[in-house]
Amino acid sequence: MRIGLIAMSGVRAASEELNRIGLTLPGVVERNRIVASLPSLSLLTLASYVPRDWQVSYHEIADLRKSERLPDGFDLVAISSYSAQIRDAYAVSAHYRSGGVPTVLGGLHVTVLPDEAQAHCTTTVVGEAELTWPRLLADFAAGRLQPRYAPRAGRFFDLADAPMPRYDLLDVNRYNRLTVQTSRGCPHLCDFCASSVLLTPRYTVKPVERVIAEIRRINELWPRPFIEFADDNSFAMRGHYKRLLAALRHEDVKWFTEADVSIADDLELLDLMRESGCRQVLIGLESPEPAGLDGIEIRGNWELKVLPRYEAAIHRIQSRGITVNGCFILGLDGDTERTFDAIYEFAERVGLFEVQLTVLTPFPGTPLYDRLLREGRILAPGAWERCTLFDVNFRPRNLSPERLQSGIVELGRRMYSPDFVQRRRERFFEVLHAARIRPGPGMPEEWLALARN
Numbered sequence: 001m002r003i004g005l006i007a008m009s010g011v012r013a014a015s016e017e018l019n020r021i022g023l024t025l026p027g028v029v030e031r032n033r034i035v036a037s038l039p040s041l042s043l044l045t046l047a048s049y050v051p052r053d054w055q056v057s058y059h060e061i062a063d064l065r066k067s068e069r070l071p072d073g074f075d076l077v078a079i080s081s082y083s084a085q086i087r088d089a090y091a092v093s094a095h096y097r098s099g100g101v102p103t104v105l106g107g108l109h110v111t112v113l114p115d116e117a118q119a120h121c122t123t124t125v126v127g128e129a130e131l132t133w134p135r136l137l138a139d140f141a142a143g144r145l146q147p148r149y150a151p152r153a154g155r156f157f158d159l160a161d162a163p164m165p166r167y168d169l170l171d172v173n174r175y176n177r178l179t180v181q182t183s184r185g186c187p188h189l190c191d192f193c194a195s196s197v198l199l200t201p202r203y204t205v206k207p208v209e210r211v212i213a214e215i216r217r218i219n220e221l222w223p224r225p226f227i228e229f230a231d232d233n234s235f236a237m238r239g240h241y242k243r244l245l246a247a248l249r250h251e252d253v254k255w256f257t258e259a260d261v262s263i264a265d266d267l268e269l270l271d272l273m274r275e276s277g278c279r280q281v282l283i284g285l286e287s288p289e290p291a292g293l294d295g296i297e298i299r300g301n302w303e304l305k306v307l308p309r310y311e312a313a314i315h316r317i318q319s320r321g322i323t324v325n326g327c328f329i330l331g332l333d334g335d336t337e338r339t340f341d342a343i344y345e346f347a348e349r350v351g352l353f354e355v356q357l358t359v360l361t362p363f364p365g366t367p368l369y370d371r372l373l374r375e376g377r378i379l380a381p382g383a384w385e386r387c388t389l390f391d392v393n394f395r396p397r398n399l400s401p402e403r404l405q406s407g408i409v410e411l412g413r414r415m416y417s418p419d420f421v422q423r424r425r426e427r428f429f430e431v432l433h434a435a436r437i438r439p440g441p442g443m444p445e446e447w448l449a450l451a452r453n
Contacts, residue, residue, distance in 0.1 A: 001054040001141065004074035005047060005169075007040035008081035008089050009060045013390045014383075015405070039170055040080050041179045041230050042107070046133050047166035058169040061088065070095055076140055078104040079121075083194070083363055083387040086110075090120035097122065102145060104136065108198050109384070112365025114148060126150035128157040128199050159184060159206035164217060172222040177256070179230040180214050182206050182244065186233040188260070189298040190284075191371065192329070194363035194387075195232045205237055208244045215251050226279075229257035238266060245272035258282045261306055264313035270320045280354065281317065282325040285310060288346035291334030298367060314350050318428055319435040323353035330411070331360035331404050333397045340411045347415065351427025355415050357408055358389040360396075 043058060050056045057071070064070055070092065077096045081089035086109045093103040106125035110117040114124045123145055125132055132149035139145050151157075159181070167178065185203035186195065218225050234257040235241045248255075254277045261283055263269055273281075286303060287293050293304040306313075314324050328343050347355050362369040362378060364387075372378050377395040380386065386393040392405045399407070414420065 001051075001075050002073055003047075003050055003054060003056045004071060004077040005040075005043040005056065005058045006064070006077060006079045006092060007043055007058070007060050008079065008085035008092075009038075009040070009062045013388050014084075014385045015391050038177065038179055038228065038230075039175060041165060041181060042129065043078065043080050044165035044167060044169065045163060046078065046129055047169060048163035049130075049134050049137060051137070056166070056169070058166070061085070061092065072099070074101055076102055076104065078106065080107045081105070081109060082107065083109040083384040086117075086384050090117075093121045102140070108194060109364065112198060114150075118147060122147070124148050130157045130162070131155060156200050156202060156204070157184075159204050160210070162206055162210060164214060167214075167218055167221055170221075172218075172225075177226040177228045178218050178222065179228050180211060180218070181230040182211050182241075183231045183234060183236065187236050188233065188302060190286075190296050191298055191367040192296065192360060192363070193232075194361075194366050198365050203233075203236055205240050208240070208247055211244055212247050212251065215248070215253060219251070219253070225253055227253050227255040229255060231257060234259045235263050235269060238269060242269060242272055245269075245276040248276035251277075253277050254279050256280045256282070258284070260284065260303075261310060261313040264309070264316040267316075270317060270322070274320045274322055278322050280323045280325055282327055282356070283314075284329075285326045286329045287332055287335070287339065288328075288342050289334065289339060291336075292329075292332040292339065294334055296332065310346075311350050314352065315431060318351070318353065319431050321432055323428065325354035325356055326350075326352045327356040327358065329358050329360050330408050331392065331394070331396045331399070335396065336398045337403075340407050344411060344414055347424060348420070351424050351431065353425055353428045355424075357412055357415065359392055359404065359408055360394070361387055361389050361391075362394055363387050 039058070039060070047056050047058065059071060074096070077093070079089050079092055089105060093105060096103050102122035104123045104125060105117045105121040106129050110124050111126050114126050117124050123136065124147070125136065126148065127150055131151040136145070136149050162181075170178075172178065183203065183205045185200055186193070187203050215227060218227065249272075256279060259281050263273075263281070286296065288307075288310065290304060290307060293307055294301060297303065314326070317324050326347065330339065330343075332339075343357075346352075360368070362372050364384065369378070372394050373381060379393050379395065379401060383393055390408070392401045395401055396404050
């Protein structure tokens with residue numbers, strides 16, 4: 001048996017104007033390029049379940065486009081896709097099905113819209129694939145592949161049972177970082193969030209020894225790697241993560257993750273993060289204004305409550321030598337024309353090392369999409385290609401769609417101008433010097449150059 005795994009990588013904006021103007025801005029495109037170039041950890045994990053006497057290969061659609069042909073000779077093809085590329089995934093599936101090869105589609109989009117996906121493939125996988133993929137493979141081998149596989153109601157995957165991802169299938173030299181999942185889920189429930197909370201409502205962590213084993217496996221393939229923890233919100237279980245970071249200190253890796261501002265409340269955690277190789281943490285700040293944060297969470301207003309602590313929290317994190325990538329969402333219901341300036345002024349005042357600007361995006365399956373659809377504010381229902389975090393596909397409450405679209409480009413030009421980036425990063429090093437922390441080995445050369453100036 002020969003199994004082909006295809007990851008739909010290479011997200012780009014649907015708007016040609018944004019591709020031509022907006023996405024040429026370094027700070028806008030940088031994080032998007034990183035995400036687009038990350039290997040599909042879900043497919044690498046599923047590859048570990050494939051019997052060893054079967055052949056399995058991993059492919060990025062971006063690479064296949066360059067070769068202008070899809071590989072052949074497969075007995076089964078599995079495709080994982082985000083919403084923005086789902087129609088391309090359907091086209092790839094159609095190509096293989098036309099040649100008599102059964103196809104499997106999975107991922108968040110398929111999980112929330114399985115009936116739509118079912119029309120474009122042989123089989124859909126709904127929810128956490130680890131729970132059904134082994135049975136799918138057994139059924140395929142026995143010639144009884146079913147049209148849909150979904151876990152039993154109330155059953156969730158335990159990360160303690162997670163297999164070792166097949167990192168060996170990768171050409172690691174083409175990546176600038178590899179991913180390791182240490183947790184799944186998020187204790188917060190934001191109405192716009194399209195992440196693992198759509199797969200499982202609970203927060204679960206992977207045992208320390210399994211995480212360390214995966215990192216050591218990556219180290220075997222790629223000495224001194226850069227790791228991205230593929231988590232929606234790391235450190236929600238502090239005791240567990242302190243044990244993990246203590247173990248990670250001995251593994252000689254540099255790493256990045258996503259978390260919320262509450263990590264700044266735990267100085268021991270911050271010290272462990274720095275000592276274990278944390279170079280940057282992405283924090284969803286969403287907005288520097290109370291009106292923007294009010295009501296974005298389903299179960300409460302936690303971010304609104306901690307907004308007064310944003311500045312102190314960022315200062316505390318960056319004073320440890322850990323840069324903060326502050327992520328803002330433009331187009332929230334409380335946003336006005338003033339919001340563009342408010343974000344710029346906040347980034348300047350706080351000295352954010354990195355800034356990520358995104359547009360509020362109604363992903364299918366999210367409470368945000370359902371609400372905006374009920375309110376008649378979705379501009380093009382079903383236009384999944386606009387789910388890029390940069391394209392506007394809804395009518396903002398206090399701005400026109402056109403103003404929101406142009407506003408992110410204008411703000412991006414200001415935010416990512418070389419002079420402003422330089423000023424923000426100089427502020428970061430001022431904080432380091434005041435804290436008597438020097439950039440350490442392995443820090444990017446541009447950091448070191450700034451520190452020397």
